[in-house]
Amino acid sequence: MITAVDVIRTKRDGGELSTAQIDWVIDAYTKGDVADEQMSALxxxxxxxxxxxxxxxxxxxAMIRSGIxxxxxAVGKQCVDKHSTGGVGDKITLPLAPLVAAFGVAVPQLSGRGxxxxxxxxxxxxxxxxxxxDLTEDRVVAQLKEIGAVICAATGDLAPADKKLYALRDITSTVESIPLIASSIMCKKxxxxxxxIVLDVKVGSGAFMKDFARxxxxxxxxxxxxxxxxxxxRALLTDMSIPLGRTAGNALEVRESVEVLAGGGPADVVELTxxxxxxxLAAAGQPDADPAAALQDGRAMDKxxxxxxxxxxxxxxxxxxARETEEVTADADGHVTEMDAYAVGVAAWRLGAGRERQGQPVQFGAGVEILKTVxxxxxxxxxxxxLHTDTPDRFAAAxxxxxxxxxxxxxxxxxxxIVLDRVTA
Known part of the structure; x- marks a missing residue:
């Protein structure tokens, strides 16, 4: 008989959990038979x-099996997904999904909130x-068949064990664990x-992972x-030491993404896209495709x-x-030599572009526009x-x-x- 206490003790003492122990604890936790404090300890x-x-x-x-x-x-096309570990100004999904769809590949992007x-x-x-x-599974399939790209919320039926465990990790300081991060991302993907699946693993001050080796x-x-x-x-390791592009904030980033789809936009956003x-496209069997051309000739914009x-x-x-804007100016002549991505992300968050806890509303127009970059x-x-916000008392904190x-x-x-390394099987 497997018990939660035995599973916790095994891993606490540096032992190796058996397949049966893992299957049991994930299933029991999803059903509520393992308490939050026990899963916290594990x-x-x-x-x-x-x-x-x-x-x-x-x-x-086991987490995949916890849901559908x-x-x-039924899509009838090669389906290729992309996941980013997150960064500042990382709007790449927006131009990327229609760009890849322009080559007849289906891109099911089930995404999240900030x-x-x-x-x-x-x-x-x-x-x-x-x-x-919020789309049904049938509607996702139909849109992938017809258009080839969909960006929508993930259904709660996908890996519900992960949703429950992630919320627990967030309040027990156990987020920064490579085994738990990797399984959390990949069970849903x-x-x-x-x-x-193509992974964009960010590295640098504005990324979840600051250290290249980790x-x-x-x-x-x-x-x-x-x-x-x-x-x-396959995965690309990409630089997130300075913000990506010229904007951090919701509508600001959409506007910049449309510029990329129109054949313009910041060079670093275009390069990474x-x-x-x-x-x-290579994973879908089109290694010779030219996505840069599809940004220039309007195919990606049509999608x-x-x-x-x-x-x-x-x-x-x-x-x-946003209703209000303020500018931050240079004190001297020269060249911009440094710009910490994390600081820009926090500024955008403080202006109202992000949230402190799940469920909070965001200001769609809030954020940071970068007029001079490194x-x-x-x-x-x-x-x-x-700086953009509807609430000017936020400027000081930003x-x-x-x-x-x-x-x-x-x-x-x-x-x-921008691309630091590439990892394949």
Whole structure:
């Protein structure tokens, strides 16, 4: 007979959990037969003592089995999913999904909302008037067949054990565990039923993983999990030491994404969008596809407009704008030499673009506009940031988060590469 106390004791003492123990504890916790305090103790034991690859694979499989899996066979196309570990200004999903769909590949993007300093894809899209994120499985399949791209909320029936466990980890300081992070991400991605998964693992101050070695370990763990479950999985490690693009905030990022789809936009956003599209298309059997061309010739924009319209949005409607703006200016002539991504994310959050806890509303027009980024010249008195909010009493706190976290120097600097490494099975 397996008991919660025995499972906790095994991992507390550095032992290896059996497949039967893992299956039992995930099932019992999902049903409510294992108490939160017992699962908290087990999560802390895993946090402190780690887990072997076989344990992580079993844990992931058990969480997948706690709910439904989507059947995308009816779509009739190769289905490729993408997941980002989150960062500041990371709006890549928005241009990426219609770009890949322009090549006849289906992109089922089941996304989430923002919490803390990283923005949520659903919050960004809901700034588009009329856009609907809650879709039935039948509607997801139908839209993938017709248009090839959908970005919507994940159903609560997908890996419910993970949803319950994630909320517990968030309040017990057990989030930063590679086995638990990897299984949490991959159980949902695998349950979505895609043929392939491309992971964007962020590294740097604005990312969940600040350290390259730990980020690579996470990427390798997730790639192994996907591969072991029969899903072609690959990962890019990408730079998040400075913000991605020129905006952090919901409607601001949508506007920038549309610029990319129109053949313009910031060079770093275009570069990463194309790099991830190339990986997704290669996984779908199109290694010679040219996604950069589809941004220039309007094919990606056509898919974007079709996707927004299919989900009730108006692609031509004006996006929300904040009622108030203030600028942060340079004190001296020179070049911007540093810009801490985390500080910019916190500033956007404090302006109202994010939330402190689940369920809070966000200000769609709030955020930070980056007028001068790393490597660019600036003159004393010239604005570097433009802050947007509906509530001007938020400006002081946003400015406080930026103070001392960016700098101007005499010598110009070059930004390093966006893609730092690639991990495959």
């Amino acid at each position: 999560a802390m034991a895993i946090f402190l003592n780690g887990a072997l690859p076989r344990e992580i694979a079993d844990w992931t499989a 899996t989507l059947d995308l066979a 919490l803390g300093h990283t923005g949520g894809t659903l919050d960004k899209l809901e700034s588009i008037p009329g856009f609907q994120v 695998i349950a979505e039923g895609a043929d392939a 980020a690579k370990e996470l990427a390798e763990t997730m790639v192994r999990l996907g591969t072991d479950h029969g899903t072609d999985t 194309v790099a991830l599209a190339e990986e997704m 974007w407009r079709a996707m927004i319209g299919a989900q009730g949005g108006d692609p031509d409607a004006p996006l929300p704008t 490597g660019e010249p600036v003159k004393a008195g010239e604005p570097v940031f433009r 400015k406080e988060s930026l103070a001392g976290r960016w700098s101007v120097g005499d010598a110009p600097v070059e930004r390093g590469p």
